[in-house]
Amino acid sequence: MNPEIYLDANATSPVLPAAASAAMAVMADGFGNPSSSHAAGLRARALRESVRACARRVLGAPEGRLTFNSGATEGIQTAVLSALVALRDARANGQPCGDLVLVGATEHKAVPESLAHWNRLLGAGLELRTLPVDTDGRHRLDVLRELAPRAALVCTMAANNETGVVSDLDGIAQVLRDTASPALWMVDCVQALGKLPLNLSASRIDYAPFSGHKLYAPKGIGMLYVRAGAPFTPLMCGGGQEQGQRSGTENMAGIAALGAVLDALERGDTFRSHAALLGCRARLVAALQDAFPGVVFNAPLEHALPTTINFSVPGLSSADVLEVFDAAGLRVSAGSACSASKTAPSHVLDAMGVPDWRGASAVRMSFGPLAEDVVIDQACARIAACARALALPLLQASPLAADGAGLVQLEHEGGAGWLLFDAAGRTCIAIDPPAALAGRTAAMVNAGGYRLLAALSTAHDGAGAGALALCAHAGQGIAGWPDGGIEARLEDGRRLSAIALGREVLVRDGGKYLFGRLQDGVLALRFAFDGSGAPVVTPGMTAQARPQTEADMELDAGAVARWLAEHPEALVVDVRCAREHAVGPLDLHGWSALNVPLARVTEHASHWLDADTRPLLFVCRSGARSVRAARTLRSLGHPRAWSLAGGLALA
Known part of the structure; x- marks a missing residue:
């Protein structure tokens, strides 16, 4: 596998060596509790206060509160609680304070979720309203000007985590001054530290949360700045640590590590300059443009952090790009790490009015201010390799049956459709294609230069919604038989209508379809499709499922080398897609792998069942696809199918 190139710094960053050393020194020798009055405690207290003093200098905050906490989410919660308690009390006392809370449309979800939570629990009765952004991703100052007189709290961010768009904070402050708005103002500064100049005491900002792990400090340490005179209510009460502002024994290892990062920022000899970072970004942008001529950037670069690129490639989904980039050792993301497991489109890009296809194709590439030129150059080379792999056709002849028809599973939300294709004749037939995958399936067909003969449904005499959608997206094919x-003859003597697909035929038998080769005019059945989601009825297969758990068919990374040594006849099967395999060929403890994508495991099952059931070890990136492949083979009667638990990520 390729060595890792980490380009997801907006999600988290590696730890600065000096920060790791500082944390280790505290854990090993300076482990005193800063609340203790003995010498060890006094040394810990002195360290804590020296870091706080450095933070004040770096942030331009000689006055106001500066509290250490666990990170940005806690800081946001504390700021929201502080503001809403003060506003609730003011309204209860009949004091004018506004009735609106304005939340930037592209805020991290921690902000609106916290506001809704505390507004409900406190009974503050404030109206939460979205402050829209323009197509560049910057806040609509005209809307702010209209609403500012009614605003009680305004929540914006210094720079967006998904697009890197830098907010016009000076413009926002000017509107609040011009309108004499009474609003408190919270600015999420998580992505700003080390990338944008900060002078908090000279600003109108009331609350500014920070998170250390976005800039080379460990996870679990952050800061909250509160302007002098701004309302404050502790989120956590107890022992009175942090001058009663945040109870709980301080995370001294985290504070020491954050201090090392802040010290490096203050010295100015560790992190790269703004101009140098712009140069790194320009090289990555050029590499993307060379590799993908149609690439579109989802935020104007002139308004974005020099360390963030958000792009979309026509015809490729985010998942397509991420899978291949990951196989090449390029770690990127589709948006916020906190939302990566969710399938909903990016609320940030939606708020900017980005077309749906770009939202579905969006990829975020982000690096930190320690980026090295040699790593950027390597990333550019890998981007080119990924583009070549992504141009490979997905419908290719099987390595086990190069002259036969191929079968691709089209799976969506537990349902399955199928695409039969003949690589030699460039023809294909779809059966029960999911409507949600119509665009992607059509792109796969058209990109390979295939002619869609028919799109069929087992549930309709004519064509189902999926078949109609596929033909519409592909611009070709007949929906229905x-x-x-x-004509083909079955073993029972019946003669039925058939479609030729290369050397094989698809036969219509009432509400199901039979696929195989004609031998002396009689159909030798390979697959039957009846809409059940399990179409295989192949000679040699036993359709009887065997009771099993995933643990029964998984080998962990520590055991796999021993297992391979004990089973020299085993076949290692890489079930990643062909594009992933192309940029990251699998070499597992010296064993090369046969590439059979998960979507084509059913097609190959009969071969493995007929071939003396040699042991099979399925492998993928995370273990999710490989365990499904092993489960499929076990359910069909193969007793020796296994999966690498955790996949290549843990191997």
């Missing part, structure tokens, strides 16, 4: 064709 076509007229004409040929």
Whole structure:
């Protein structure tokens, strides 16, 4: 596998060596509790206060509160609680304070979720309203000007975590001054530290949360700045640590590590300059443009952090790009790490009015201010390799049956459709194609230069919604059984209408479809499709499922080398897609792998069942696809199918 190139710094960053050393020194020798009055405690207290003093200098905050906490989410919660308690009390006392809370449309979800939570629990009765952004991702100052007189609290961010767009904070402050708005103002500064100049005491900002792990400090340490005179209510009460502002024994290892990062920022000899970072970004942008001529950037670069690129490639989903980039050792993301497991489109890009296809294709590439030129150059080379892999056709002849028809599973939300294709004749037939995958399936067909003969449904005499959608997206094909064709005879003597697909035929038998090769005019069955989601009825297969748990068929990374040594006849099967395999060929403890994508495991099952059931070890990136492949083979009667638990990520 390729060595890792980490380009997801907006999600988290590696730890600065000096920060790791500082944390280790505290844990090993300076482990005193800063609340203790003995010498060890006094040394810990002195360290804590020296870090706080450095933070004040770096942030331009000689006055106001500066509290250490666990990170940005806690800081946001504390700021929201502080503001809403003060506003609730003011309204209860009849004091004018506004009735709106304005939340930037592209805020991290921690902000609106915290506001809704505390507004409900406190009974503050404030109206939460979205402050829209323009197509560049910057806040609509005209809307702010209209609403500012009614605003009680305004929540914006210094720079967006998904697009890197830098907010016009000076413009926002000017509007609040011009309108004499009474609003408190919270600015999420998580992505700003080390990337944008900060002078908090000279600003109108009331609350500014920070998170250390976005800039080379460990996870679990952050800061909250509160302007002098701004309302404050502790989120956590107890022992009175942090001058009663945040109870709980301080995370001294985290504070020491954050201090090392802040010290490096203050010295100015560790992190790269703004101009140098712009140069790194320009090289990555050029590499993307060379590799993908149609690439679109989802935020104007002139308004974005020099360390963030958000792009979309026509015809490729985010998942397509991420899978291949990850196989090449390029770690990027589709947006916020906190939302990576969710399938909903990016609320940030939606708020900017980005077209749906770009939202579905969006990829975020972000690096930190320690980026090295040699790593950027390597990333550019890998981007080019990924583009070549992504241009490979997905419908390719099987390595086990190069002259036969291929079968691809089209799976969506537990349901399955199928695409039969003949690589030699460039023809294909779809059966029960999921409507949600119509665009992607059509792109796969058209990119390979295939002619769609028919799109069929087992549940309709005509064509289902998926078949109609596929033909519409592909701009070709007949939805439903076509007229004409040929005739095939079954073993029971019946003669039925059939469609030729290369050397094989698809036969219509009432509400199901039979696929195989004609031998002396009689159909030798390979697959039957009846809409059940399990179409295989292949000679040699036993359709009887065997009771099993995933643990029964998984080998962990520590055991796999021993297992391979004990089973020299085993076949290692890489079930990643062909594009992933192309940029990251699998070499597992010296064993090369046969590439059979998960979507084509059913097609190959009969071969493995007929071939003396040699042990099979399925492997993928995370273990999710490989365990499904092993489960499929076990359910069909193969007793020796296994999966690498955790996949290549843990191997």
